[in-house]
Amino acid sequence: MNIFSDELLKNIGLISVITIAALVSVLLIALLLTYLMFRNTKIIKFINNKVSSVVLKVLLDILDLMYMPAKKITITLGGNDMMTDVVGTEIRNILFKNTFSRVPYNERIIVIPQCLRSLECPAKFNSVEGAKCIECGKCKIKEISRKAKELGYIGTYIAPGGGFVKRIIKKTKPHAMIGIGCPYEVNLGLLEVSSKGIPCQGVTLLNSGCVTTDVDLNAVFETMELCKQKEK
Numbered sequence: 742m743n744i745f746s747d748e749l750l751k752n753i754g755l756i757s758v759i760t761i762a763a764l765v766s767v768l769l770i771a772l773l774l775t776y777l778m779f780r781n782t783k784i785i786k787f788i789n790n791k792v793s794s795v796v797l798k799v800l801l802d803i804l805d806l807m808y809m810p811a812k813k814i815t816i817t818l819g820g821n822d823m824m825t826d827v828v829g830t831e832i833r834n835i836l837f838k839n840t841f842s843r844v845p846y847n848e849r850i851i852v853i854p855q856c857l858r859s860l861e862c863p864a865k866f867n868s869v870e871g872a873k874c875i876e877c878g879k880c881k882i883k884e885i886s887r888k889a890k891e892l893g894y895i896g897t898y899i900a901p902g903g904g905f906v907k908r909i910i911k912k913t914k915p916h917a918m919i920g921i922g923c924p925y926e927v928n929l930g931l932l933e934v935s936s937k938g939i940p941c942q943g944v945t946l947l948n949s950g951c952v953t954t955d956v957d958l959n960a961v962f963e964t965m966e967l968c969k970q971k972e973k
C-alpha cells in the first residue's frame with residue numbers, strides 16, 4: 742500500500758526539480774558576475790561605491806554556500822580554478838576595510854605563510870607562535886616584520902600549517918588580522934576569521950607554491966597602514 746498518493750509524489754518531484762533548477766540558475770548568474778569581476782576587479786569597487794554593498798554580500802554568501810559546486814563548474818567550463826577565491830578575497834577586503842581600518846595598530850596581528858621564507862631560513866619553530874623571524878634579510882619577511890614593529894603591531898607570525906590561525910588568535914586575542922597566502926588560503930582564512938567577528942584583510946601571493954613564494958611588499962605595507970584616524 743502506498744503511504745503517499747501519486748499526486749503528492751508528483752508534486753514533491755516537481756518542487757524538487759524547480760528548486761534544483763532555481764539553485765543552478767542562481768549559481769550560474771553568480772558565476773557569471775564572478776567571472777566579470779575576476780577579469781576586472783574594478784567592478785567590485787564600482788558595485789560597492791555606486792550600487793550597494795548588499796549586492797556584494799549576497800554574491801559572497803552564494804559563493805561561500807556553494808563553494809565546491811562553484812569551483813567544479815568553473816573548472817568544467819575551462820575557467821581559472823582560483824577565480825572564486827580571488828574574487829571572494831577582493832570582496833571581503835572591500836567589505837571589511839572600514840572596520841579593519843578603525844582598529845589601532847597595536848591590536849592587530851599579521852600572519853604569513855612559511856613558503857615565503859628563504860630555503861636557508863635560520864628561524865626556529867615554536868609550536869604555539871610558529872617560526873620566529875630573526876630578520877636575517879634572506880626573504881621579504883624581514884621587511885614585513887620591521888614594518889609591523891615600527892607600526893606597533895602585536896606581532897608577525899609565520900604559520901607552520903593548518904590550524905595555526907586558530908591557535909594564534911586564541912593566544913594573542915587580536916581585534917584585527919592581516920593574512921598573506923595563496924588565494925585559496927586567504928579566502929577561506931578570511932571567512933574563518935571574520936566569522937569570529939574579527940575584521941580582516943588579505944594579501945595574495947604573487948606566485949603560489951609550497952616553497953620560496955613571493956609577495957608585493959607595497960601591497961602588504963599599504964594594507965598594514967590602513968588607518969581611519971589617518972584619513973581624518
Ligand code: SF4
Binds near residue numbers: 883
Ligand atoms: S628574514 Fe626571517 S623569515 Fe626570512 S629567511 Fe631570514 S629569519 Fe627566515
